[in-house]
Amino acid sequence: MKKGEIYEGMIETIEFPNKGIVWVKDESVGETVRVIVKNGMPGQKVRFQINKKRKNRCEGRLLEVLEKSEREVREPVCDAFPACGGCMYQTMAYKDQLSMKAGQVRALIEDALVRGGQVKADAPEEADYVFEGIQGSPLEFGYRNKMEFSFGDAVKDGPLTLGLHKKGSTYDVLTTGDCKIVHEDFTKILKCVLEYCREQKLSYYRKMSHEGYLRHLLVRRAQTTGDILVNLVTSSQAEHDFTELVEELLKLELEGHITGILHIINDSLADVVQSDETRILYGKDYFYETILGLKFKITPFSFFQTNSLGAEVLYSAARNYIGSTKDMTVFDLYSGTGTIAQILADVSKKVIGVEIVEEAVEAARENAVLNHLDNCEFIAGDVLKVLDDVEEKPDFIVLDPPRDGIHPKALEKIIQYQVPKMVYISCKPSSLARDLEILLAGGYRVERVQCVDMFPATVHVETVVMLSHKKPDSVINVKVEFGEGEGKVPLDNIAKRAEAYKPKERVTYKMIKEYIEAKYGFKVHTAYIAEVKRDLGLPMYDVPNAVEELKQPRKHPTAEKVEAIKDALKYFDILK
Numbered sequence: 001m002k003k004g005e006i007y008e009g010m011i012e013t014i015e016f017p018n019k020g021i022v023w024v025k026d027e028s029v030g031e032t033v034r035v036i037v038k039n040g041m042p043g044q045k046v047r048f049q050i051n052k053k054r055k056n057r058c059e060g061r062l063l064e065v066l067e068k069s070e071r072e073v074r075e076p077v078c079d080a081f082p083a084c085g086g087c088m089y090q091t092m093a094y095k096d097q098l099s100m101k102a103g104q105v106r107a108l109i110e111d112a113l114v115r116g117g118q119v120k121a122d123a124p125e126e127a128d129y130v131f132e133g134i135q136g137s138p139l140e141f142g143y144r145n146k147m148e149f150s151f152g153d154a155v156k157d158g159p160l161t162l163g164l165h166k167k168g169s170t171y172d173v174l175t176t177g178d179c180k181i182v183h184e185d186f187t188k189i190l191k192c193v194l195e196y197c198r199e200q201k202l203s204y205y206r207k208m209s210h211e212g213y214l215r216h217l218l219v220r221r222a223q224t225t226g227d228i229l230v231n232l233v234t235s236s237q238a239e240h241d242f243t244e245l246v247e248e249l250l251k252l253e254l255e256g257h258i259t260g261i262l263h264i265i266n267d268s269l270a271d272v273v274q275s276d277e278t279r280i281l282y283g284k285d286y287f288y289e290t291i292l293g294l295k296f297k298i299t300p301f302s303f304f305q306t307n308s309l310g311a312e313v314l315y316s317a318a319r320n321y322i323g324s325t326k327d328m329t330v331f332d333l334y335s336g337t338g339t340i341a342q343i344l345a346d347v348s349k350k351v352i353g354v355e356i357v358e359e360a361v362e363a364a365r366e367n368a369v370l371n372h373l374d375n376c377e378f379i380a381g382d383v384l385k386v387l388d389d390v391e392e393k394p395d396f397i398v399l400d401p402p403r404d405g406i407h408p409k410a411l412e413k414i415i416q417y418q419v420p421k422m423v424y425i426s427c428k429p430s431s432l433a434r435d436l437e438i439l440l441a442g443g444y445r446v447e448r449v450q451c452v453d454m455f456p457a458t459v460h461v462e463t464v465v466m467l468s469h470k471k472p473d474s475v476i477n478v479k480v481e482f483g484e485g486e487g488k489v490p491l492d493n494i495a496k497r498a499e500a501y502k503p504k505e506r507v508t509y510k511m512i513k514e515y516i517e518a519k520y521g522f523k524v525h526t527a528y529i530a531e532v533k534r535d536l537g538l539p540m541y542d543v544p545n546a547v548e549e550l551k552q553p554r555k556h557p558t559a560e561k562v563e564a565i566k567d568a569l570k571y572f573d574i575l576k
């Protein structure tokens with residue numbers, strides 16, 4: 001198999017977030033190879049081109065869907081599908097989307113449990129934590145309370161467009177005039193603004209040359225109050241009077257109501273929505289949203305969960321795990337506009353929120369006053385640094401970091417508090433799995449896991465994890481001196497050991513099973529793989545994965561299965 005070659009095959013499964021797994025025969029060596037093909041659906045027959053080939057990892061670029069999947073049970077709901085790429089799973093039944101996402105999270109968590117030492121690779125049946133499945137979003141469509149549309153064109157020098165970027169393109173913008181994951185009010189506003197800008201022949205800002213005027217349209221709509229904030233973002237390269245546009249927008253027949261129309265000037269070279277200057281064209285520059293009975297003031301740039309009703313499900317799941325915090329000091333790390341802190345405030349002694357965006361911290365403070373809570377403190381700054389300066393010690397910690405997860409050094413500081421319990425809310429399970437390994441190594445164990453789907457039809461999924469601290473049975477102190485001389489550990493040795501322990505491409509039991517099924521046409525149990533490895537004297541931690549549970553007394557593999565397992569171990573370089 002070489003880079004550039006074209007193959008066909010069936011997408012057997014999808015690993016988080018959108019990694020389709022296809023097994024194909026590489027005729028040049030007579031082997032069956034596992035290829036990752038992104039952006040497909042489970043069960044589709046696809047044609048793809050190999051674009052990455054490494055020893056244990058092969059990737060292909062999807063060229064064409066040859067046959068639809070049986071799991072595509074309905075017609076696309078919008079005309080930007082599949083070019084937009086935002087709602088890849090919209091043709092799958094919602095129930096099916098949910099079970100696929102739950103399976104993806106479970107596999108990642110259970111890998112992390114093995115790698116972090118909570119579960120032994122050869123005894124997956126001893127995975128002593130509770131995986132509670134997935135809760136869906138109350139709304140399958142129209143669930144987003146915020147959308148950032150870009151101005152551009154769909155083809156070079158084509159007519160002005162306003163909407164979302166084409167999948168995989170930084171430049172081409174599709175007009176998403178019937179996007180179904182936002183309320184109809186969003187599309188009415190989008191069409192009105194686009195029509196006006198086309199009539200006025202306003203230019204759009206080009207990312208390469210940094211020339212042009214129109215940049216983004218940011219719309220926020222509170223799901224519970226129907227308040228709408230319209231933000232038109234331009235460069236400062238022209239001056240335009242938007243009075244007529246404001247009149248047009250206010251004439252629209254909307255289900256909600258516009259509380260503010262803002263003109264934001266942004267000359268930043270980066271393609272992000274931010275403000276050098278904000279002009280209020282109508283109304284005010286904020287609105288209110290209600291979550292679990294609490295009121296939150298939202299400004300154009302403050303972080304707020306984008307699915308308000310879904311956030312209620314997520315926060316309820318977290319609150320359920322957090323339990324009673326009476327007389328406790330709680331740290332809400334990565335607190336945004338302080339939603340979680342305020343949900344916990346009236347059942348805690350004190351809550352301290354830490355958040356890096358100053359504007360969100362100011363909003364959090366205002367929100368606490370609005371909700372008559374006087375035991376919340378919000379600190380602006382990076383968690384990594386702020387934890388060094390906070391004098392109070394937490395009794396309980398809630399973590400809700402951004403997609404990339406938690407900085408390892410911040411995790412170290414969090415672990416040092418040794419709080420008996422923590423709840424980690426994650427919007428990216430692969431970052432969560434990486435952070436869990438560090439938390440497990442730091443003496444924590446995973447007790448319960450609940451997934452919540454906040455973004456139906458997309459690849460995203462949220463996870464809430466309850467962790468508890470394992471108290472050590474006993475403690476011994478070991479003093480190690482580094483350097484040359486008797487009784488010291490030479491630094492050279494450390495460098496060699498570090499080299500030997502460098503992370504290798506991870507081969508899971510699942511990969512071995514998939515290889516065997518594709519090549520030999522039969523399934524093998526995890527326990528059989530473990531048994532063959534034990535018999536061969538292979539280290540048991542080399543092939544971690546623990547997804548299945550034993551449902552009957554352990555049997556032994558047949559000779560045929562033993563040979564197939566040995567072949568797979570050789571294929572993945574575990575057996576030389």
Ligand SMILES: C[S@@+](CC[C@H](N)C(=O)[O-])C[C@H]1O[C@@H](n2cnc3c(N)ncnc32)[C@H](O)[C@@H]1O
Nearest residue numbers: 303334335336339355356357382383400401402
């Ligand atoms: C997933 S949001 C959670 C917000 C909040 N808990 C909520 O539910 O609304 C993550 C938040 O972390 C903030 N953040 C990102 N990096 C940070 C850091 N190093 N220190 C503190 N806050 C950070 C972001 O600005 C964002 O508000």
